Amino acid sequence: MKAGALLLGASNGMRLTALLRQRDVQAQLAFVALVVLVVWGMVQNAASVEGRDAVQSGFGFLWDRASFQLGESLIPYGAGDTYGRAFLVGILNTVKVAICGIVLSTVLGLMIALGQLSPSVLTARLCRLYIEIFRNMPLLLQLIFWHTFLIRGLPVVRQALSPVDGVYLTNRGLFIPGIVGHVAYGWMALALALGVAAAVIVSRIARQRDTQISAGWRAALVLVPPLAVFLAFGAPLSVDLPHLAGFNFKGGWTLSPEFAAMVIGLTLYTAAFNAEIIRAGIQGIPKGQTEAALALGLHRRQIMRLVIIPQTLRIITPPMTNSYLNITKESSLAVAIGYPEVVRVANITLAETNRSIECIALIMIIYLTLSLIISALLNLANARVQLEQR
Amino acid sequence: MRMRLLTTMAAVVGLTATGAAAADLLDEIKDRGELTCGTLDYLAGVGYLDDNGNWSGFDVDFCKAASAAIFGTPDKVKFVAVTGAQKFPVLASGEIDILSRSVTATISRDTTLGFDYIGPNMLSGQGLMVHKETGATDYDQMDGATICVLAGTVTERYLADYFAAHNMSFTPVAAENGDQLFAMYFDNRCDAVTMEPPYLAIRRNKMAENPEDHVIFEDVIAKSFEAPFIREGSPRFYKLLQWMHYGMVTAEELGVTKENVDDMVANSTDPRVQRLLGVDGNIGADMGVANDWMVNVIKAVGNYGEFYDNNLGANSPLQVPRGLNALVRDGGAMTAPGWQ
Numbered sequence: 069m070k071a072g073a074l075l076l077g078a079s080n081g082m083r084l085t086a087l088l089r090q091r092d093v094q095a096q097l098a099f100v101a102l103v104v105l106v107v108w109g110m111v112q113n114a115a116s117v118e119g120r121d122a123v124q125s126g127f128g129f130l131w132d133r134a135s136f137q138l139g140e141s142l143i144p145y146g147a148g149d150t151y152g153r154a155f156l157v158g159i160l161n162t163v164k165v166a167i168c169g170i171v172l173s174t175v176l177g178l179m180i181a182l183g184q185l186s187p188s189v190l191t192a193r194l195c196r197l198y199i200e201i202f203r204n205m206p207l208l209l210q211l212i213f214w215h216t217f218l219i220r221g222l223p224v225v226r227q228a229l230s231p232v233d234g235v236y237l238t239n240r241g242l243f244i245p246g247i248v249g250h251v252a253y254g255w256m257a258l259a260l261a262l263g264v265a266a267a268v269i270v271s272r273i274a275r276q277r278d279t280q281i282s283a284g285w286r287a288a289l290v291l292v293p294p295l296a297v298f299l300a301f302g303a304p305l306s307v308d309l310p311h312l313a314g315f316n317f318k319g320g321w322t323l324s325p326e327f328a329a330m331v332i333g334l335t336l337y338t339a340a341f342n343a344e345i346i347r348a349g350i351q352g353i354p355k356g357q358t359e360a361a362l363a364l365g366l367h368r369r370q371i372m373r374l375v376i377i378p379q380t381l382r383i384i385t386p387p388m389t390n391s392y393l394n395i396t397k398e399s400s401l402a403v404a405i406g407y408p409e410v411v412r413v414a415n416i417t418l419a420e421t422n423r424s425i426e427c428i429a430l431i432m433i434i435y436l437t438l439s440l441i442i443s444a445l446l447n448l449a450n451a452r453v454q455l456e457q458r
Numbered sequence: 459m460r461m462r463l464l465t466t467m468a469a470v471v472g473l474t475a476t477g478a479a480a481a482d483l484l485d486e487i488k489d490r491g492e493l494t495c496g497t498l499d500y501l502a503g504v505g506y507l508d509d510n511g512n513w514s515g516f517d518v519d520f521c522k523a524a525s526a527a528i529f530g531t532p533d534k535v536k537f538v539a540v541t542g543a544q545k546f547p548v549l550a551s552g553e554i555d556i557l558s559r560s561v562t563a564t565i566s567r568d569t570t571l572g573f574d575y576i577g578p579n580m581l582s583g584q585g586l587m588v589h590k591e592t593g594a595t596d597y598d599q600m601d602g603a604t605i606c607v608l609a610g611t612v613t614e615r616y617l618a619d620y621f622a623a624h625n626m627s628f629t630p631v632a633a634e635n636g637d638q639l640f641a642m643y644f645d646n647r648c649d650a651v652t653m654e655p656p657y658l659a660i661r662r663n664k665m666a667e668n669p670e671d672h673v674i675f676e677d678v679i680a681k682s683f684e685a686p687f688i689r690e691g692s693p694r695f696y697k698l699l700q701w702m703h704y705g706m707v708t709a710e711e712l713g714v715t716k717e718n719v720d721d722m723v724a725n726s727t728d729p730r731v732q733r734l735l736g737v738d739g740n741i742g743a744d745m746g747v748a749n750d751w752m753v754n755v756i757k758a759v760g761n762y763g764e765f766y767d768n769n770l771g772a773n774s775p776l777q778v779p780r781g782l783n784a785l786v787r788d789g790g791a792m793t794a795p796g797w798q
Contacts, residue, residue: 135615137630146627147618216641224646226591239647240604314602315592315649316629325647326631403609406632406642412609415543416632419610422571424547 114425127430129421130155136416138408140324151417158413159434165327165409166396166438169334173395174388176335177342182372184347195343203340208401210337215329215405222325225316234309236317239325243310246321252301259293266293326407330399338395345391349384350376381453389446393439400435410434483692484528484746487555492534495521496554499539501636503660503769503776504560513537516769517558519759520579520686524556526758527702527751541635543610546571549687556686556699560654562612563683575685576699579762581782581791583678584616585655587662590671592649597679601626606648608632608639613652616680640665654682656770656778663776698745704794705752708734709761710785711794716760719753734797741797762792 087093130152137147142160145153183195202210222239223229229237236243267289274281298304310320353376361371403411411431418427487493497517498505505517522532540548540559549557550572561567563575586605588594594603597620607614609632621628631648633639640661643651651658655674662669688696709715712731714722723735732738735753742749759765763785770778784790 135618137614137618137621137628139630139632147622219642219645219647239645315600316602316604318602404634406609406634406638408632412632415610416614419543419546420615422546422550424550 125423125426127426129417129423129426132421134417134420136420138413139406140322140327140408151421154413154417155410155430155434158408158410159438161327161407162396162399162402162409162434163438165330165334165399165402165407166392168331169338169395169399170392172331172335173338173342173391176339178346180339180343181346181350184343185350199340199343201340202336203344205337207333207337207398208404211329211333211401211405214333215325218325218329225312228312228317234307234320236310238317240316241325242323242328243317244321244323245310246308246319248306248308250301250304252298252304255301256294256297259297260290263290263293266290324407326402326405329405330402330407334395334398338391338398341394342388342391345384345387346380348387349380352383353379378453382455385446385450385453389443389450392442392446396438396442397435400431482694483555483688484695484698487528487695488746491529492536493521493525493528493556494536494538494554495524496538496540496545496548496557497521497559498636499537501657501660503774503778504657505539505558507537507539514769516580516766517560517686519765519769520558521556523702523706523755523759523765524699526754527698528747530748530751530754532754532758541610542608543634546573549573549689552689555695556688558686560657560684561687563685563687564612567687572690573687574690574696575683575687576696577703578683578685579703580684582654582656582682582684584613584652584680584682585658585675585678586650586652587643587658587672587674588650589646590673594649595673596675597677598624598626600628600650602628603649604629604631604647606631606633606639606643606651608636608653609634612682617652620679636661654684656776659778660776694746698747701745702752702755703762705734705755705797706759706762706765707785707792707794708797709752709756710763711787714756714761716756716764719756723750723753730797 131150133148134151134154135147136154138145138154138157140161141157142164143153143157145157180195180198183191184199186192186195219239222237225238225240227238228243231237234245267286270289271281271286308319310317310322312318357375357379358371361375366374399409400411402409403415406412414427414431418424421427495518497513498515499507499513501515503515505513505515507513518537521535521537525534526532528534538548538554540554540557545557545559545561546567548554557573560580561575563578567573568575586597586600588600588603592603594600600621605617605628607617607630614630614632617628617630631642633642636657639651639653642648644665644667653661655678658674662672662674666672686699688699708730712728712734714731714734719735722731723737726732726735726737729738733741736742736749736751740749742751745751748754760768763780764773766780766783767773770776771780780788780790782791784792786793
């Protein structure tokens with residue numbers, strides 16, 4: 069009697085041996101074994117190379133102190149903080165660029181798509197020209213172009229363009245007045261979230277009772293709680309004006325040319341693709357829908373908003389997901405213009421610690437995680453816009 | 459059928475796992491008949507690939523000299539251009555034998571990273587070049603400045619260390635390569651740019667509209683040993699390159715040059731010269747190369763003084779002074795242990 073049969077009982081054992089006799093099952097088992105062997109071989113190889121040079125390995129270095137600065141950061145960071153924190157700065161900078169790129173390229177893409185479908189021949193042709201120019205040039209080239217353009221084209225600090233006091237445009241960035249941080253703002257954000265939640269719940273209850281809450285009341289529900297918190301803290305509002313101190317402008321908020329070049333480049337490039345996706349989505353709606361809406365007496369604008377766009381979302385959400393994933397991944401090209409995103413942090417960490425395998429694995433894990441989050445969110449959105457099958 | 463599958467698997471594993479038994483790299487290079495050398499391809503005088511596909515410069519010549527020492531001719535080298543951030547992975551992976559790219563020697567690179575450095579074949583430091591209009595003349599006036607740095611180099615670290623030690627702040631702007639770095643500086647994206655002073659001088663002369671609009675600080679914030687690197691674990695290869703460097707310095711001390719080396723071999727009665735050039739003794743043969751290996755090295759690139767002057771110094775367009783790299787007898791710091 070075979071071991072499998074002993075463990076699983078006679079009938080199960082028979083089924084297992086029958087299964088193992090099938091050719092496709094054998095092939096799959098062989099394939100799995102091969103993959104395991106290859107991975108094992110790579111790990112052995114990596115271990116032997118590192119061992120030979122007496123190099124330490126592992127992710128412990130993330131808690132070591134990093135001795136480098138990064139150009140811009142959303143959280144406080146300086147030389148002397150850990151490599152882990154530097155990676156966090158990089159991730160936040162990547163997310164910042166990705167979010168700006170996603171929002172702006174969607175808005176611009178929608179405008180170009182509608183422009184292409186416009187009855188005006190001039191508008192349609194210009195939009196077509198835009199798409200053909202921007203999607204047919206390598207993104208890296210466009211990024212370097214915008215970066216060089218901003219640095220060469222804008223004035224130096226001492227000759228800053230200043231349309232109004234407190235706003236300065238230079239080749240070191242755009243300096244605008246900033247609001248000084250205060251503990252009240254954190255609580256205001258919380259109050260805002262609670263207000264939004266309350267508005268959603270109240271509308272839902274109203275819908276169940278077949279009534280509606282007016283827009284004014286909904287706005288009040290959302291806006292009153294943060295306002296109340298703001299006043300409760302004694303309306304703390306102080307503006308920090310940028311001023312020339314020593315070499316550079318200090319104070320206020322800064323938009324660096326590297327970040328601006330990234331956002332401009334990614335937006336213009338991806339908008340060309342998004343425009344085509346949206347155009348395809350709009351043209352994918354049968355003409356009968358428009359005609360039926362016209363017969364109902366709706367305006368062109370109403371037809372777009374109430375009939376066409378909701379159905380278009382159904383078609384475009386999956387390809388738009390791809391487009392958003394591409395923006396996130398393509399933000400890694402920022403390393404070419406020195407924007408301190410995650411690849412730049414990984415590169416400098418690699419140069420400092422020589423943990424090449426760890427650093428590259430970290431980059432892969434980070435991009436994979438970001439991509440999976442975006443996919444998950446958009447899959448949720450996709451499920452919501454799909455036609456409900458009854 | 460099953461046997462074939464097993465042998466395929468074994469072959470795959472064999473391919474991915476390289477042999478752990480380490481032979482000395484020197485033997486491996488001799489068997490291969492060629493040396494691979496990672497260097498720069500964009501900085502004339504240091505490492506440069508011209509329009510005709512010829513490599514030249516100080517770091518390139520070091521590898522040519524190594525080829526002459528091992529094979530007797532300087533042309534058995536395959537050059538590979540490597541970027542600042544990739545230089546160590548490329549060396550560690552075995553893609554190149556020598557990393558000759560003005561890499562700064564530090565204790566962590568020498569010990570924990572598992573590399574050995576040769577020489578140092580250039581003594582330098584890290585300096586700063588600023589726009590004259592800023593009015594800054596020394597490091598303590600640089601608080602709050604924006605400084606262009608070359609991504610992934612030790613200059614990033616030294617700069618951060620220096621500013622932290624002096625309680626000052628700065629904003630770095632990182633560039634991927636030297637051309638981009640200096641283009642950003644000259645376009646006024648940064649108040650200052652940091653690098654070894656000779657390279658700052660080279661770029662100022664080559665790229666600035668008015669070289670006198672830019673000030674290079676007299677002091678350096680960090681001393682540095684610039685050196686070629688190899689992987690740890692090949693003592694004979696390491697010693698050959700180390701003594702090749704010492705040999706070039708000794709040749710300068712003894713007055714042996716590219717011009718007179720043949721004459722010296724034939725006629726010199728100085729026992730020190732005879733030992734250096736392999737006329738007397740078996741030093742070269744014992745090291746695993748030709749006994750007249752230093753003759754081949756000197757014929758290829760000259761003694762240390764010629765090696766420096768032809769690429770960077772008096773006989774080059776760059777005119778970088780010898781400074782610390784002059785021989786000790788000339789007031790510099792370059793010297794070598796005895797050739798006995």
